[in-house]
Amino acid sequence: MIDVGSPSADAFEAQRRYLGSVAYRLLGSVTDAEDVMQDAWLRWQAVDRSRVAEVRPYLTTVVTRLCYDLLGSARARRESYYGEWLPEPLVSEEDSPAGRAETGESVSLAVLTVMEQLTPAERTAFVLHDLFAVGFDEIAAALGRTPDAARQLASRARRRVRDGGRRGAVDPAEHRRAVSAFATAATQGDLTGLLAVLDPDVVWHSDGGGIVTAAVRPVHGAGKVARLVAGLAARWLTTQARTSVRFAQVNGEPGMVWYESPDRVGGVLAFTVLDGRITEAHIVVNPEKLSHLV
Template sequence: MDAQTALFQQHRQRLFGLAYRMLGTPSDAEDVLHDAWLRWHAQNLDALDDPEAWLVTVTTRLALDRLRRARTEREHYSGPWLPEPWIADADQPEAQLERAESLTLSFLLLLERLSPDERAAFLLREVFDYSHAETAVMLGIGEDACRQRVHRARQRLREARPGRSAPDANRQYRLLERFAEALRQPDLDTLRALFAEDAVHVSDGGGLVTATLHPLHGADRLARLYMQIAVHQRGQDVRHEIHQLNGTPALLSWQGDTLISASWIDDDATGIRAIHALRHPGKLARLAAVTKSTGPASLH
């Protein structure tokens, strides 16, 4: 491996983590890294005072351009859009990224509330710990403008989850176990008891499979929805398994060898506050290819 390639590989984990948090899709993050590598390969290293800063700057700006295009495309997306889970092989250095709270699917979805510019500034400053001055240079803006973007981003995120505590993986695992059992043995009261009064259901089918086109609200409505789903799935060889997705438990539902949904939750002491159901066949096919070899998660 030549020195230029070795240096890129040295920073690859950080670059991928940044691009994925910006875009919410592993394939898009890999495309950004490929473009960054091409520019890096054409770069004269002797002209660089700080190779890491150069790589982070290029990756951020490429991800920004792609995110702006994606936002325009998603205006025509059928129903809600959900981020795509990412699972690294255990021997890949990126695998440790899954343990970061800022990489959870719920947090990635929360980042969708930010503008692309706010998202980039927030991630560079709050997640990757660059100073305001460093972040400003990477984004090509003034330091005051950078501080304003980070401040607005923090404020938007606080407003989106007031008073919410950090995810409790063990509690989520237990809730998903009860939820899976309620789907196997459908009972409306049992399902109803799992949800907080103001619970919300969001489903991403991409217009390709049956999915709710708008968020559904309220424990009663969600219980009836999942009662209908469970009754419909009777006799269809559907099984449910709990896996780790982006560091938190998620319920994967299989029909034979086909992954038909991947669901993760937000919760608190009152129960499930939000359930996100990924049903887009393309996203699920990529996820199925890696989860088949990882095996279900266990409570610990």
């Protein structure tokens, strides 16, 4: 239990949001990130703080090493996962510059999914350097590598993320318009409207974890995705009077949240948009990955 009145607790709490953001981007799991934060707190309690020159770099190294240890076993679990494994989504009402200053660069569900292809060392170097501007000397110390090796890991990871589909920033207004057009067409069962906003080569990813019915493999092509979405909308929005869909920021980008009831999230949808059309959609309906949302 944290003694919130102690100087050590004050020092840790001052870094909590930042450290939690690092852990989430390294692990792609809110639940695992929270476990890491608890372990980091216990280690912080035990350390001789008179030997800690700077709190943030020290705690960043602690959290990084804990996450690094988890990444290997997490990969093994995800390889045996039922269907596609998608990260746990972060949902907020809006994205603000002040929030980004403490939580690092926003990372979409699409990019987090691509990052699953990286080795633990590549992912760590990429996240710390590219998303949080941590220096290579510090990264090297956390990984037990040389600074040059850490730089190469980040470079290789950056290339793999780019090749895996990461695109440049899209105008938020353009992104929002595409999501709004998708929502309107989906809720009205408008196949023509869906086909207009979906890229011909759109890919639909879904994660039900074997708990909730969802496509086990990605669905490709505007026609197939449009019919799938129309069917899902008909089931979600007409069979249960208390369901609703709301717009929200999903991992820093315009997305949607489906509510089974006013206080129960049934699914989160995130989108990748290019030239005004949706090129990828990621939907998380596994309730175990939505338990942190209210």
